[in-house]
Amino acid sequence: MLAACTIDSKKPADGDGDFAPSLPPAPPVLRPLPIPSVSTPSQGVHRLVAAVGSTQILPDINTTTWGFNGPFLGPTIRLSRGEDCVIECENRLPEDTAIHCHGMLLPAPMDGGPHSPIRPNETWRAEFRVEQPAATLWYHPHIHGRTGVQAYRGLAGMIIIDDDVEDTLDLPRDYGVDDIPVVIMDANFTSDGQLDENLDLTVGLQGEKVFVNGIVDPEFQATTRKVRFRLLNASTMRFHNIGFSDGRRFYSIASDTGLLGSPRKVDSVRLGPGERNEIVVEIQPKETVLLVSGGFPDNLGVPKGVMVPDFKLQETATLVTIRGTTHSPTSRHDDGASVPAVLDPSAAAPVDLSEARERxxxxxxFEINGQAMDMHRIDFAIDHSDPEIWWVTNGNxxxxxxxxxxxxxxxxxESSPTDVEFDAYGWKDTVTIPPGVTVKLGVLFGQYRNRHYPYxxxxxxxxxxxxxxxxxxxxxxxxxxPELDTAYTQDPRNVRGLHGH
Ligand SMILES: [Cu+2]
Structure with a gap:
């Protein structure tokens, strides 16, 4: 049995009051925070249609974007543990895509990776049983070589899994009222208000403008004192250090793949691309406070002057302006921002890794173990059902x-050697690895078997x-x-620019 997580000893104490971002000026035009609709299954099927549309990320400017069931982003898919679920995605885009449920344990042919392309005008179907704890997951494209640009154009949506453990806790869970999805993205815009897809050869598609649920400068009216925000970093390249404009403390209650064992009182959470965190914060009546991306005082370990301007690690952005209203009693969660002292006890239980295979x-x-991705190469196969220990080193x-x-x-x-702070709490599926750092991961896999499809x-x-x-x-x-039975090659004729060239 391994000792408990040792990473804490290398970090400052929780909520030590050092989150003090210097903020950009207050946004001039505020629009109500859009809340993605919740997908309603039709005859048991959650149906997504990916298509080109037009939306106003910037006020009064129509930008050509991609979305599911709408011009930008997609509906929130809400699932319960134990449920048999079906998700269908129709591709009405001018090129191939693939839809991956990020954080989901499911059979490899349902994983929606690069070996499960959806050709234009085709529909792909995933069927699986939800067999994991309550969590905030998401779906996004995963077509090899085109994932970044497709996500940048707007293909992303949230998945919320509910279960009996989460359901018994006194937590805000009224979707759109006190349980709020926060999908964070960024982009650059051309002078005529279109997405700028000029690729920076250092950082890819990374934007000056940061926006939430599809718009810049959103305003959220809090009608309860206790609000839960489900933070998703859906940026393609940008890291976010997220807190509040006044440095107030709040509770982090869940990491990528589920509730923490107990809440952490913090003044910021750090999210790399793809990571999630659920937080609960108290909002006073009639007050105004900003949810902000506050920048990284430690540059996430990137040496100053090297990549710092490119990675925007020092830049701040307002994510959401939050206003407390007079608190009409619309929710039972109106008793301040206390959260249960114990969330999911099983999340805190140590995992027996004494027999674990190590990799x-x-x-x-841009390589892993000296090799670039090859669609035809299986790097390794797991033929046992035990957890594994993975040592992952950032060699840069x-x-x-x-x-x-x-x-x-x-x-x-564990992590070594670093004084750099990064979010490594709870059960995760994505982890930031600062320069030169090695992390030791205890990995539990979904137990489906398939010798034709990889993860x-x-x-x-x-x-x-x-x-x-x-x-x-x-x-x-x-x-x-292993015997890959798909030799999928992307048809270059299907890859076109956003505006048809
Ligand atoms: Cu990388």
């Missing part, structure tokens, strides 16, 4: 990477992933050997 991964721009001395593994949940057991592990900075920073593993039965 090592070294990340270097001045680049960050953000490591993600499909069909699993992991704990960050992916990759850097979730989507430009890095698209450049080949990805590998493939299979979950197979003992004695089997």
């Amino acid at each position: 090592s991964f070294e990340l270097n721009t 001395s001045d680049w960050i990477h953000n490591f993600h593994v499909h069909n699993c949940a992991f704990q960050v057991l 992916m592990y990759h850097c979730h900075m989507l430009y890095h992933e698209d450049q080949g920073m990805m590998g493939q593993f299979m979950m197979i039965n003992k004695g089997e050997s």
Whole structure:
């Protein structure tokens, strides 16, 4: 049995009051925070249609974007543990896509990775049983080489899993009222208000404008004192250090793949691309406070002057202006911002890794263990049902990477050597790895077997992933050997620019 997480000893104490962002001026025009609709299954099927549309990310400017069931982003898919679910996605885009449920434990053919392309005018179907705890997950494209630009254009949506443990806790859960999805993205705009897709060869598609649920400068009217925000960093490359304009403390209650064992009182949470965190904060009647991306005082370990301007690690942005109203009693959660002292006890239980197989991964721009992604190469196969220990090293001395593994949940057991703070609490599927740092992960996998379809592990900075920073593993039965039966090659004729060129 391993000792409990040792990472805490290297970090400042929780909520130590050092979150003090210098903020940009107050936004001039505020619009109500859009709340993505909740998908209603039709005859048991959650149906997504990916298509080109037009939306006003910036006020009064129509921008051509991509979305599911609408011009930008997609509906929130709400699922319950134990449920048999069906998700269908129709591709009305001018090029191939693929839809991956990020953080979901499911059979490899349902994983929606690069081997499950959806050709234009085709529909792809995923069927699986939800077999994991309550969590905030999301769905996004995963077509090899085009994931970054497709996500940048707006293809992303939230998935909320409910379960009996979460349901018994006194937490805000009235969707759109006191339980608020916060999908954070960024983009650059051309002079005529279109998405600027000029690729920066250092940082890919990373934007000056940061926006939430599809618009810049949103305003949220809090009608209860206790509000839960489900934070999703859906940026393709940008890291966010998220807190409040007055440095107030709040509770972090969940990480990527589920509730924490107990809440953490903090003044900021750090999210790399793809990561999630659920927070609960108290909002006073009639007050105004900003949810902000506050920048990283420690540059996430990136040496000053090297990549700092490019990665925007020092830049701040207002995410949401929050106003407390007079608190009409619309919710039972009107008793201040206390949260249960115990959330999910099983999340805190140590995992027996005494028999765990160990693997090592070294990340270097843009390779993993010295190899770039090859759709035809299976990097390794797992033929047992035990947890594994993965040692993941960022071999770059001045680049960050953000490591993600499909069909699993992991704990960050140790990290070395660093004084850099990054969010490594609870059960995760994606972890920031600062330059030169090694993390030790205790990994639990979904237990489906398939010798024809792989799962992916990759850097979730989507430009890095698209450049080949990805590998493939299979979950197979003992004695089997992997045999990829798809030799999917993207048809270059299907890859077009946003505006048809
Ligand atoms: Cu990377």
